[in-house]
Amino acid sequence: MSRIERFLPRRHLTQVSPNATPAQGNPSDLPNPDEAPAIAVEDLCKQYRTHWAVDDVNFIVPKGWTVGLLGGNGAGKTTTIAMIMGLVVPSFGRAMVLGHDMATERHKVLSRMNFESPYVALPGRLTVRQNLMVFGRLYGVANLKARIEELIEDFELGDVLDRVTGRLSAGQKTRVAVAKALINDPEVLLLDEPTASLDPDRAEWVRSRLRAYQKRRGATILLSSHNMTEVEQLCDFVVIMSHGRVVAMGRPRELAERFKCRDLDEVFIYLARVA
Numbered sequence: 001m002s003r004i005e006r007f008l009p010r011r012h013l014t015q016v017s018p019n020a021t022p023a024q025g026n027p028s029d030l031p032n033p034d035e036a037p038a039i040a041v042e043d044l045c046k047q048y049r050t051h052w053a054v055d056d057v058n059f060i061v062p063k064g065w066t067v068g069l070l071g072g073n074g075a076g077k078t079t080t081i082a083m084i085m086g087l088v089v090p091s092f093g094r095a096m097v098l099g100h101d102m103a104t105e106r107h108k109v110l111s112r113m114n115f116e117s118p119y120v121a122l123p124g125r126l127t128v129r130q131n132l133m134v135f136g137r138l139y140g141v142a143n144l145k146a147r148i149e150e151l152i153e154d155f156e157l158g159d160v161l162d163r164v165t166g167r168l169s170a171g172q173k174t175r176v177a178v179a180k181a182l183i184n185d186p187e188v189l190l191l192d193e194p195t196a197s198l199d200p201d202r203a204e205w206v207r208s209r210l211r212a213y214q215k216r217r218g219a220t221i222l223l224s225s226h227n228m229t230e231v232e233q234l235c236d237f238v239v240i241m242s243h244g245r246v247v248a249m250g251r252p253r254e255l256a257e258r259f260k261c262r263d264l265d266e267v268f269i270y271l272a273r274v275a
């Protein structure tokens with residue numbers, strides 16, 4: 001049995017096939033079934049009092065893939081991501097990143113990963129430049145000044161660099177937060193609704209920056225989003241959750257065919273009503 005098959009969910013639909021190709025990649029980008037996935041979520045559960053926020057979730061994210069974690073409000077996406085980051089300890093099961101159990105060994109892997117969410121604010125009283133310096137030092141970035149200069153150029157931060165972060169517009173804060181998330185050139189990037197507060201034009205701009213980063217770095221991205229068009233554009237594969245459980249997995253187009261829907265939007269609405 002290959003490593004990928006070991007992570008097959010017990011009850012739910014298609015897992016990433018070892019013969020699959022990332023949609024955004026090229027045919028040589030087959031996931032190696034014997035290579036450890038970048039992220040492996042195994043029998044993951046989180047109980048809050050009597051409520052199971054995450055209930056026996058299994059999936060993998062092969063190296064270099066972009067996987068979307070979808071589901072309605074309260075489905076368990078943020079709790080799953082928090083366990084993958086090692087911020088919430090699972091009640092049962094484990095979340096592995098680059099071969100390390102995040103509940104016990106996150107110190108070994110934190111410098112190789114990063115996170116962005118518009119709901120997690122950067123320190124508001126620091127200027128943008130100070131925030132980038134602080135997070136760069138926390139992540140132990142070598143040649144930090146040069147890395148910050150690259151990010152200023154990539155994310156067009158020159159005009160806000162010496163402004164206090166807390167007083168920026170939502171769109172400007174998102175640009176800074178994505179730049180912060182890339183400061184350590186992460187191999188694994190977790191994004192919780194990265195474009196939630198942006199207008200369509202800015203959202204597309206951020207997606208283009210993320211695509212460029214993923215391509216240059218070969219990074220692995222796990223992305224939660226309520227924007228199905230965004231997911232179709234960015235993701236090779238999606239995992240859909242409802243009430244703490246995985247209810248469907250597959251490539252966006254395959255899922256639409258499987259559920260006889262026109263697109264992922266319709267799949268989402270269908271599963272939200274029946275799952």
Ligand SMILES: Nc1ncnc2c1ncn2[C@@H]1O[C@H](COP(=O)(O)OP(=O)(O)OP(=O)(O)O)[C@@H](O)[C@H]1O
Nearest residue numbers: 048052053054071072073074075076077078079080
């Ligand atoms: N710290 C907590 N204490 C108690 N219950 C919690 C806690 N965190 C999350 N929950 C509950 O767990 C469930 C899953 O929440 P979670 O935030 O993971 O969902 P989500 O899929 O990210 O939702 P949304 O799309 O609305 O952000 C919800 O019912 C929520 O109320």
